[in-house]
Amino acid sequence: MRYKRTAIIGIGLIGGSFALAAKRAGIVETVVGVARSDETLRAALEVSAADEVTTDSAEAVREADLVYIAVPVGATRGVFEQIRDSLAPGALVTDAGSTKREVMQAAAELLPDHVTFIGGHPMAGSEQSGVRAARADLFEEAVYFLIPTDTTSQEDLDRMQQVVRALGAIPSVQTAHNHDRIAAATSHLPHLVSAALASTVAKLAGDNQEVQSFVGTGFTDTTRLAEGSPEVWRDILMSNADNLGDSVEELIGALQTLTVALREADSAACERLLTEAQQARWRLTNQ
Amino acid sequence: MRYKRTAIIGIGLIGGSFALAAKRAGIVETVVGVARSDETLRAALEVSAADEVTTDSAEAVREADLVYIAVPVGATRGVFEQIRDSLAPGALVTDAGSTKREVMQAAAELLPDHVTFIGGHPMAGSEQSGVRAARADLFEEAVYFLIPTDTTSQEDLDRMQQVVRALGAIPSVQTAHNHDRIAAATSHLPHLVSAALASTVAKLAGDNQEVQSFVGTGFTDTTRLAEGSPEVWRDILMSNADNLGDSVEELIGALQTLTVALREADSAACERLLTEAQQARWRLTNQ
Numbered sequence: 001m002r003y004k005r006t007a008i009i010g011i012g013l014i015g016g017s018f019a020l021a022a023k024r025a026g027i028v029e030t031v032v033g034v035a036r037s038d039e040t041l042r043a044a045l046e047v048s049a050a051d052e053v054t055t056d057s058a059e060a061v062r063e064a065d066l067v068y069i070a071v072p073v074g075a076t077r078g079v080f081e082q083i084r085d086s087l088a089p090g091a092l093v094t095d096a097g098s099t100k101r102e103v104m105q106a107a108a109e110l111l112p113d114h115v116t117f118i119g120g121h122p123m124a125g126s127e128q129s130g131v132r133a134a135r136a137d138l139f140e141e142a143v144y145f146l147i148p149t150d151t152t153s154q155e156d157l158d159r160m161q162q163v164v165r166a167l168g169a170i171p172s173v174q175t176a177h178n179h180d181r182i183a184a185a186t187s188h189l190p191h192l193v194s195a196a197l198a199s200t201v202a203k204l205a206g207d208n209q210e211v212q213s214f215v216g217t218g219f220t221d222t223t224r225l226a227e228g229s230p231e232v233w234r235d236i237l238m239s240n241a242d243n244l245g246d247s248v249e250e251l252i253g254a255l256q257t258l259t260v261a262l263r264e265a266d267s268a269a270c271e272r273l274l275t276e277a278q279q280a281r282w283r284l285t286n287q
Numbered sequence: 288m289r290y291k292r293t294a295i296i297g298i299g300l301i302g303g304s305f306a307l308a309a310k311r312a313g314i315v316e317t318v319v320g321v322a323r324s325d326e327t328l329r330a331a332l333e334v335s336a337a338d339e340v341t342t343d344s345a346e347a348v349r350e351a352d353l354v355y356i357a358v359p360v361g362a363t364r365g366v367f368e369q370i371r372d373s374l375a376p377g378a379l380v381t382d383a384g385s386t387k388r389e390v391m392q393a394a395a396e397l398l399p400d401h402v403t404f405i406g407g408h409p410m411a412g413s414e415q416s417g418v419r420a421a422r423a424d425l426f427e428e429a430v431y432f433l434i435p436t437d438t439t440s441q442e443d444l445d446r447m448q449q450v451v452r453a454l455g456a457i458p459s460v461q462t463a464h465n466h467d468r469i470a471a472a473t474s475h476l477p478h479l480v481s482a483a484l485a486s487t488v489a490k491l492a493g494d495n496q497e498v499q500s501f502v503g504t505g506f507t508d509t510t511r512l513a514e515g516s517p518e519v520w521r522d523i524l525m526s527n528a529d530n531l532g533d534s535v536e537e538l539i540g541a542l543q544t545l546t547v548a549l550r551e552a553d554s555a556a557c558e559r560l561l562t563e564a565q566q567a568r569w570r571l572t573n574q
Contacts (some may be wrong), residue, residue, distance in 0.1 A: 194505075202571060218478060241546075274515075
């Protein structure tokens with residue numbers, strides 16, 4: 001397995017790390033990096049994430065046998081529109097978006113039959129962003145979700161799994177529906193909660209100058225996700241709004257149950273609810 | 288400033304760290320450690336957090352000129368009842384509870400006039416608990432809230448501030464009302480949210496065996512507080528239920544505002560709300 005020409009559309013942290021990992025594994029030859037800014041393209045060349053660069057996605061995919069799209073989820077449809085007429089027959093096309101239903105739908109509508117599209121979502125990231133933060137080991141030991149289409153052959157799915165394994169990641173094949181439903185609970189709900197909590201505490205604090213004395217690691221940990229890029233997360237959350245809405249309703253119910261137990265000074269219920277939460281977290285994070 | 292005999296009631300992580308820090312600073316001579324279990328008392332002696340130990344709080348405070356109470360908030364009233372008739376005239380009595388109104392009220396009702404009570408709350412802790420995790424440097428650079436009563440003299444408040452500074456901590460004088468109101472937002476709300484989130488994600492996951500593949504650092508960070516002791520946190524949250532209830536209502540409002548923007552696919556509103564959250568967190572954690 002060796003791809004002669006790989007186009008990476010959106011060569012930031014994820015796209016750049018894919019390039020470095022795939023080069024290290026020896027599965028790609030020439031990498032063409034695409035980004036909107038010259039500054040990013042210069043950086044991609046400097047850190048050897050790309051051998052050639054361009055701002056033109058259509059140009060980049062011409063003759064590419066592997067196309068890796070790593071742009072904000074909401075921008076993926078636009079990329080498909082830009083590249084659809086330039087894709088080489090037989091090319092393997094994949095993406096790295098955090099939600100999958102919209103992307104799979106757009107791929108089915110827009111991409112030509114002579115290419116293979118398989119959706120992807122690596123469970124990897126970093127506090128940093130941008131191609132200068134790219135690392136060849138970013139995907140090591142990470143779960144990497146793969147979403148085949150109705151027409152994906154087993155052979156093509158095997159090809160894609162080989163790519164993922166070459167990065168050091170662990171492929172997990174999912175349906176888009178299942179992926180987005182579970183990710184709404186495990187990933188998007190925590191993000192929404194983190195953002196809502198940060199805003200709420202700031203609102204409650206008002207212009208009280210002493211509030212910073214009260215901020216400890218609890219608040220810092222619980223709101224860490226709110227540091228994420230508003231542009232990237234707007235796309236992710238919007239593309240999963242239906243599942244997320246259901247998750248938020250469940251959460252509000254849990255908050256209200258706890259608050260009632262507290263207000264009623266129901267000591268046994270409070271301790272039971274906190275113990276259930278402790279055990280729930282343990283089960284979800286240890287196995 | 289030197290205390291001849293210091294009673295530490297509840298010699299766990301906080302009580303034990305106070306002992307080690309105060310000894311290192313040379314402000315205490317003999318330390319008497321109190322706990323319910325012989326195992327804890329043996330450990331307190333082994334790590335040199337105590338010179339003498341007993342399970343009898345009344346016995347421990349007899350002749351003590353400094354009394355440090357570090358038990359769960361809900362147990363503080365019971366400790367006051369146990370020690371009130373044995374306290375030595377002129378003793379400085381303080382606690383380390385995470386909420387302050389209940390404790391201040393109980394002290395006013397129960398403690399004799401011939402002692403000085405000043406409430407305390409060190410913003411320090413550890414993922415570990417118990418006296419074996421105690422450290423002389425636990426309070427270094429930590430904010431340490433002090434709550435005087437209506438009758439506290441400036442001289443006594445100065446004595447207490449000297450003790451806190453000797454630990455390496457930074458004293459911050461507050462009213463109980465102000466303390467509990469701000470802590471509800473910055474500390475107790477994050478805890479409640481963390482617990483509700485862990486329970487909700489577990490409920491949404493049901494018996495889906497694949498959910499662990501989806502759990503990443505986002506969920507782990509956001510629910511870290513849910514690991515805390517249900518017994519300790521039940522007390523803290525219950526003793527601040529009124530403020531916390533108000534905070535939860537604000538949070539639910541913020542969650543609903545975000546969810547509406549997502550459901551309506553209002554891209555500009557989503558990005559604005561996430562940007563506000565990012566900026567709010569930055570302001571609260573950096574200054």
